[in-house]
Amino acid sequence: xxxxxxxxxxxxxxxxxxxxxxxxxxxxxxxxxxxxxxxxxxxxxxxxxxxxxxxxxxxxxxxxxxxxxxxxxxxxxxxxxxxxxxxxxxxxxxxxxxxxxxxxxxxxxxxxxxxxxxxxxxxxxxxxxxxxxxxxxxxxxxxxxxxxxxxxxxxxxxxxxxxxxxxxxxxxxxxxxxxxxxxxxxxxxxxxxxxxxxxxxxxxxxxxxxxxxxxxxxxxxxxxxxxxxxxxxxxxxxxxxxxxxxxxxxxxxxxxxxxxxxxxxx
Numbered sequence: 030x031x032x033x034x035x036x037x038x039x040x041x042x043x044x045x046x047x048x049x050x051x052x053x054x055x056x057x058x059x060x061x062x063x064x065x066x067x068x069x070x071x072x073x074x075x076x077x078x079x080x081x082x083x084x085x086x087x088x089x090x091x092x093x094x095x096x097x098x099x100x101x102x103x104x105x106x107x108x109x110x111x112x113x114x115x116x117x118x119x120x121x122x123x124x125x126x127x128x129x130x131x132x133x134x135x136x137x138x139x140x141x142x143x144x145x146x147x148x149x150x151x152x153x154x155x156x157x158x159x160x161x162x163x164x165x166x167x168x169x170x171x172x173x174x175x176x177x178x179x180x181x182x183x184x185x186x187x188x189x190x191x192x193x194x195x196x197x198x199x200x201x202x203x204x205x206x207x208x209x210x211x212x213x214x215x216x217x218x219x220x221x222x223x224x225x226x227x228x229x230x231x232x233x234x235x236x237x238x239x240x241x242x243x244x245x246x247x248x249x250x251x252x253x254x255x256x257x258x259x260x261x262x263x264x265x266x267x268x269x270x271x272x273x274x275x276x277x278x279x280x281x282x283x284x285x286x287x288x289x290x291x292x293x294x295x
Contacts, residue, residue: 036161039150043158044083047076071208071217075166078223083160092156094163104192105178110171112163120145123170127266128245134266137244139170167241173261176250180259183237184252204237204254216276227251229274230260231289240277247281258293260285 032047032054046052047059063070082093089096094113102110111117121143127134151162178189183204187195195203206226209219219226223239230236230251238251238259245266252259262284269278277285 033161036159037149039153041151041154041159041162044080044160045158068208068210071210071220073217078166079160081160081223082163082165083157086160087157090156092151092163093160093165097169101179101194104194105182105189106192107171107175107178110169110175112165112168112170114139114141114146114170115148117170124265126244126246129266129268135245137246167243173263176261177259180238180250180252180261184254184257184259218275225251225276227276229276230285232274240281247278249277249281249285260288260293262288 032042035042035054042054043052047054049055059076061070061072085091085096086093091099094111094116097112098116101107109118109122114120114123117123120141123139123141125140126137128137129135154162182189182194183200186197187193187200203222204224204226205221206219207221209226211218217225217227221237224237225239227236227238228234230238230249231253234253235255236251236253238249241248246264247267247269248261248263250259250261262281264280264284267278267280269280272279272282274282
């Protein structure tokens, strides 16, 4: 949290500041006592996405938002989706995220009131030094229709509408199980490479995808490889509580079940 807040300035810290023992933001409590790859330990980490984003920048020489825009989003026809708010064509299409607190809806993020936010000058930040700047862990501004193009690309071996963003073998690697255990640990019992692998989304069906939960937003993108269908949902300001299936809250479960019964099964 401290690292993310500090990264909203024009002179953000580096990943080195956070991850290397002599770094200004380094703390021992960041690390677990388990060795990497130990099957007894799993921890979902937003920091992992930031490290991946830093690697993308270092290898490509581009900022994370530019790389995603030029190599993923626009090639798939996702024309109004972006990790950089300043790149959005119409700020009035950006939805405000609300959380329900003591019976009142409180705006969380993107409450721009029709005014484009002032950009942060990161011109002096070299690509790869701080992977968090554009929120790779969940900062994509998009909608369900455009997300469906991304989902279909993974359902079709890395291609959508004649455009390939990944090789089929890369998709297979990303969807292969990297960690698994009986029961649920933090709502997870199996993980691929950035993909949640679950039998809880729709009981008895193996689904692949990723959920979102922040500032009042609850969302999900999940698909079945065996039955060739997918479900995407986005909710805002929900009065949610624990669900019955381990991985999802009661609002998500009700929405998932309704969509499956009324759309997929028909």
